Amino acid sequence: MPLDLYYNIISPPCRVVLLFAKWLKLELNLIELDVLKREHYKPEFVKLNPQHYIPTLVDGDVIVWESSAVLIYLAEKYGTDDTLYPKDIALRAKVNQRLFYDIGTLMRSVTTYYHPILLGGEGKLEDFKKVQDAVTVLDSFLHGSRWTAGENVTVADFAIAVTVAALDGLLNLDFAVYPNVHRWYEQCKRELVGYTEITKEAAQKTQSFLERFRAMRAAEQQQLCTLQQQHQDVQNEQHEAHQSHRYTELQTLQKPGERENAQTVAPSNTPVDEAKSDESSKMSTED
Ligand SMILES: N[C@@H](CCC(=O)N[C@@H](CS)C(=O)NCC(=O)O)C(=O)O
Numbered sequence: 001m002p003l004d005l006y007y008n009i010i011s012p013p014c015r016v017v018l019l020f021a022k023w024l025k026l027e028l029n030l031i032e033l034d035v036l037k038r039e040h041y042k043p044e045f046v047k048l049n050p051q052h053y054i055p056t057l058v059d060g061d062v063i064v065w066e067s068s069a070v071l072i073y074l075a076e077k078y079g080t081d082d083t084l085y086p087k088d089i090a091l092r093a094k095v096n097q098r099l100f101y102d103i104g105t106l107m108r109s110v111t112t113y114y115h116p117i118l119l120g121g122e123g124k125l126e127d128f129k130k131v132q133d134a135v136t137v138l139d140s141f142l143h144g145s146r147w148t149a150g151e152n153v154t155v156a157d158f159a160i161a162v163t164v165a166a167l168d169g170l171l172n173l174d175f176a177v178y179p180n181v182h183r184w185y186e187q188c189k190r191e192l193v194g195y196t197e198i199t200k201e202a203a204q205k206t207q208s209f210l211e212r213f214r215a216m217r218a219a220e221q222q223q224l225c226t227l228q229q230q231h232q233d234v235q236n237e238q239h240e241a242h243q244s245h246r247y248t249e250l251q252t253l254q255k256p257g258e259r260e261n262a263q264t265v266a267p268s269n270t271p272v273d274e275a276k277s278d279e280s281s282k283m284s285t286e287d
Pocket residue numbers: 011012013035040051052053054055065066067068103
């Protein structure tokens with residue numbers, strides 16, 4: 001029976017699962033969710049995953065999300081040997097470390113740097129430096145090592161391969177400066193089944209996603225400006241009505257002989273003038 005995967009190819013963690021499923025030759029029933037249409041908030045999906053995150057894998061009664069957890073689950077359940085996620089504790093610790101480095105350092109540095117660019121602004125230099133630092137660390141993992149955690153390909157390579165492809169597509173990093181990463185990246189392109197195709201399809205779809213996303217944001221901002229303007233208009237109208245009411249009040253309170261004086265005071269706008277008009281109204285009442 002195929003496994004259900006709730007996903008969208010523009011999401012890097014979803015691509016990690018797609019790529020690894022291809023490696024394991026698993027049949028997936030792909031269910032695409034459009035996050036801009038907020039399809040991940042549909043009640044039937046939130047029932048499966050209260051965190052409403054993609055990717056989410058459903059394998060019979062088992063529901064798994066968090067791409068690294070999905071990788072581990074698939075490797076343990078469907079891997080044909082224990083190289084992809086080693087049983088040996090020391091080796092497994094190394095693979096886990098690479099997975100956590102990917103999610104907590106490398107991917108995080110890329111998203112932090114890219115976020116303002118996604119919103120139409122510019123990335124910060126200090127954030128770009130963090131990306132470079134993270135890639136330098138990756139280069140050290142790969143020094144004298146064919147894959148990121150040793151001589152065998154492991155789940156960590158699938159996760160990091162997707163992050164590096166995203167980094168390459170979004171940030172134009174010069175990989176020549178990181179010779180081990182460069183060598184490993186080319187090896188991923190050659191050896192990870194479907195890597196180039198998935199990356200290419202994602203790049204195309206990301207482009208149209210970005211256009212839709214920016215158009216939506218522009219429309220939201222326009223709507224916000226209109227609302228602010230409407231709010232301002234209401235406030236202005238209320239202020240004018242208040243002024244006019246006070247003016248009428250003053251007119252009725254003033255004796256006929258004092259009305260000309262009051263007219264020069266009542267229409268004023270400043271607090272000082274209002275205080276003066278209060279004073280004048282008090283005086284006229286006391287009279
Ligand atoms: N750490 C998670 C990240 C998953 C994630 O951020 N998914 C995004 C799409 S890239 C999502 O589902 N966003 C919807 C939401 O935040 O509600 C993983 O590796 O699976």
